[in-house]
Amino acid sequence: MPHPWDDFTDRNYLDIVNVIVYAASNLNIYLDPSKTRYITHLSPISWMYQIWNVIDVLLLGTMIYQFFLSGKQAIINGISWRLPVLGVLNIIYLNLRVARAYGVAFIFAVLIYATVTHIYYLIKKKYLLQSAADQLFVHIPFSVCHAWFTFLVVLAAFEAFDSNLQFGAGTKFSIFLALLFLEATAAAYAFYTPDGDIVATIVISALLFAIFEQQHSTFVRWLTFVFWLLSFVWVFKSAYDLFILSRERTRAHGNDLERAPLVNGT
Numbered sequence: 001m002p003h004p005w006d007d008f009t010d011r012n013y014l015d016i017v018n019v020i021v022y023a024a025s026n027l028n029i030y031l032d033p034s035k036t037r038y039i040t041h042l043s044p045i046s047w048m049y050q051i052w053n054v055i056d057v058l059l060l061g062t063m064i065y066q067f068f069l070s071g072k073q074a075i076i077n078g079i080s081w082r083l084p085v086l087g088v089l090n091i092i093y094l095n096l097r098v099a100r101a102y103g104v105a106f107i108f109a110v111l112i113y114a115t116v117t118h119i120y121y122l123i124k125k126k127y128l129l130q131s132a133a134d135q136l137f138v139h140i141p142f143s144v145c146h147a148w149f150t151f152l153v154v155l156a157a158f159e160a161f162d163s164n165l166q167f168g169a170g171t172k173f174s175i176f177l178a179l180l181f182l183e184a185t186a187a188a189y190a191f192y193t194p195d196g197d198i199v200a201t202i203v204i205s206a207l208l209f210a211i212f213e214q215q216h217s218t219f220v221r222w223l224t225f226v227f228w229l230l231s232f233v234w235v236f237k238s239a240y241d242l243f244i245l246s247r248e249r250t251r252a253h254g255n256d257l258e259r260a261p262l263v264n265g266t
Contacts, residue, residue: 014076014084015066021087022063026056040158041167041175041220044151044210051148051203058141065137074127074138079119086115086145093156102159109156112149120146124193140199143189147203150185154178167217175220179227182208186234195245196238205231 065071075083089112096105120142129135158178162171186204189197208228215221 014080015072017084018066018075018087019063021084021091022059025087025091039214040155040162041171041215041217042155042158042162042178042211043214044155044207045214048207048210051144055141055144055148058137058144061137062141065133068133070131070133071137074123074134078122078127082115082119082122086112086119089115093152097159102156106153106156106160109149109153113153116142116146116149124197143197143199144203147185147189147200147207151182151204151207154181172219176223179208179211179224183227183230186231190234190237190241194241196234196241198235198238198242201231201234201238205235 062071062075066075089108093105093108093112096102096108123138123142127134127138129139158174162174182204186201189200189204205228208224208231212221212224212228215224
């Protein structure tokens, strides 16, 4: 039985919806940072929020790429309705932060995380790289998005439940678990595919450093610093796996050329 969304996709309305939601979400991304930032025990330094600009540019490429045949397969047929849903959830989340409704914002951060995780799974496991364009306009944007939104769901939890007035053992344990979760996510990126995900591991590593730069508590700073140093293991592993796989592909391509007949039919 065809999925009820198939007709929606086949009529090519989805690419237009994607563009509309993308444009609407851009109006919210550039909200005044002073209205959307609430300093918690896990907040990064302010320059880290410039990653919104990076995501904006990367997704602009995705919006353009979806109109090409090569992009339609992964974006329209693969990601499908999840992309505009992600945009709508993000709009709601950002506006809830402006309203300082941090408890409800946390719920939407979880929904965003679930949506972007499903998208990440699809492009990494079902819509594998076919070209450099796929890498630039599909895989890299959602590697950055997944790493960033993974952090945002953790940050949203601290914004909703953290209290800078109390810094007891429970709070310290929560900080440790949050940083451990980010570190484990970076490790998962390194092992998720044969060539790792160097982009996502770099984002997590940068986030850990940004937290280290922002925080003044000795406990938080140096615990984050240790996790930041450890994150380089996953960055280097992803870089090494990518290098080895690229070399093997180049060698296999060279062998195919050597085996190709010089004259058709010989």
